[in-house]
Amino acid sequence: MIDQAVHPANTQAAEAALRRDLVRGDAAAASALPMLRYLVAADQSAALSEEILARVRGILSDIAGQLLDALIGTADRRAHAPDEIAVLTRAFLDDAALLAHVHAVALEWQLTERLQERLALDPVASPFVRDRIASGDASAHGFLSAQARWSQGQRRMALSVAELPEAVLEAVLAILRALVGAEPALSERASAVEREVRSSHAAVSNRLIWAERMVADLDPAVALSISQCGVTLFLSALALASGQVRDATVMATLPDQQARLALTLLAAGAPADVTEEQIRMIHGGTKLPVGLAGIEEWRAASILTNGATAQ
């Protein structure tokens, strides 16, 4: 039925809504070309592959779901409407720290699966971890169960908030606080949720903490071998030894970041031959950066920090 008598106020509201949609559409259209140019030129951008985008989206929704679960409480547990999830997920997208971490997690799992397929590298119990388990290492047990849970989660594009590094967790809680701030009843509940999440986060060691503990006093010759340690421990060891942030180390494993990976490995103290071997493991038989043998550890670190401007 067509409503002939449109109220003037309604017309204004409708016009405003149309204008808003138009602006949004224009913004999307404007960004379409640069994105298209980038994606076509980048051939197959591993960092922005469809799988990775889907995984980032999935993990963000999962985190949103966990927060909503906590907000609602166990009494009237229910599945959340896609709209509710979307509101939180959209807010998450504005936070660089969270987004970067989730991206790194997705890439790490992708690498883990790829190496399982190509090198039969166990995603949970690598040869090194098996040895440690056999020798009754308690922290190896801790790491193993955490890694098993994480792997199972990643297969479902799920990431427990307990697995987030502290800074990222704080960012997530700040977003929650900002979103529910307008409603007094909700924000009271949100503070309770915040307390719960923080205390349960503090109570258990997550996977990354266990990994760090395991590689802390490990011989770099063992720790920097991805086929021995498995992807997770290798990345933690590499970050620790090269003094880089772990998420940045994960980004260095992308196919178009081989120079960065080589320098990171060198900066971590790996000899040139080990560095080459690791790159070959990660990327298959690719063309390696040349002249790695001549670059010393401190020099590699300096190039990494100062980038292209290094003298």
Place this chain on the structure above:
Amino acid sequence: MARGIDPDEWRDCAMTLGDGTILARAACDAHDRLLSADEPLFGLQRRCGGEVPGIVAIPELLDLVRGARQTRCPVAQVIRAQDDSDAISFWVEVEPEEEGCSIRVRSWQTAALVSEEGASGESRRRVTDRHVTELCAWLDAGQRLIAVASDSPELAQVVTAMEGGIGHCWTDFLQPENVTHQQPLHWRLLDGAPVIVPGSSRSWRVSLVPQIKPGFEPSGFELLLLSDEAASGWVPAVPDPIPVQRRGLVGQDLAPVLRQPIARIVANAETIRTRLAGPLPDAYAEYAGEIASAGKLLLDLLEDMADLEVVEDDSFSTNPDFIDLAEVARQAAGILGVRAREKGIVIVSPPSDDHAPALAEFRRVLQVLLNLIGNAIRYSPNGSRVDVHVEVEGVHARAIVADQGPGLNVSDQARVFEKFERLGRSGDGGSGLGLYISRRLARAMGGDLLIESVPGEGARFILEVPRDTEA
């Protein structure tokens, strides 16, 4: 209505009309429920897990029907569906009709589903298994546990046992059914085996994914515990799709569940107050009395709220009976006699030879009179008189309840019938709904409820209903 036609027969039933060939017709209601369907649509609806009548179970068709109903625009498109063995595509036209939709099926094609075999099928199965598994364990080359992960509360018992038994063979915790052989068997024999899960009544099977370096024996396994039955704690993603008819929250939902516990509170408080359960200090007996009266107040309020919903509903109507207004008034006076005597109030009811034949619903008239007499008792001084009499005049029969209370001034007389109007009173057990409801009832019966009062000289409430002119 739904017809069960032999699948081979429906082709012969196809009707050729002026507007082309129609293989089948169906109809949906305002809630997208399939009310009737011809074959082959009927059969597909059933094979997709739906009923007739029942919500459309073919996902694409449901979307289409819902869209057509909401936009009130006819739509036509190909629908793809699949049942146990076939992929089906058919052309449908959906046309909004009254509240729902009519559906016409114009073509019907089936093709056998392509079964996935070989490596791609295997890897897809593995991905699915890993996704739906409720417990995931890592085993070493000898099928001994090295780690276990699960977030299912149902499996908490077995997870605890497994965590405590790291290094033991997994079959110690998940006993394979029908296997008495010394464990562990070769992994290929155990892959897919049904297992008994302590603490769960569902049926389970395991899937063993070997960690293999080609040319070597497996260096370890991934154990997935799967069940084809959904977990009990499963939360449906979509809320119940059948919308509930607009109905009273209080009357139909709250009142039935609240009445019993409140009645129990009142009964127990009365028991305590009257010291039936043993001696008690006076103060506590008083508290119990207060609990009892608060409970009664709550019960009354509940009844009032439920009544309010009923009388405010647009579809509310009464069923007129041939009644004697005088007889109903005598009954109401009798019911409230005890309460009146407690305050030393005398109710003068119509003499037994007095009659006022009327056309109104008996229990509603009784409800109104109980409310009027109850109010009179509540707001009249102790030892006063409440006079109930009836009269017949023209097309009306009237019951008049007159008290000797403080009376109401003109502005209060206008307000007294408003919803939740208490005229400044509180703590006397009234909800402010009684007169509002009574007037709605009187008007629903084709009558009215009126007041005549002068401050200081009491009040007269007049219930007017249609007279039974044939009596």
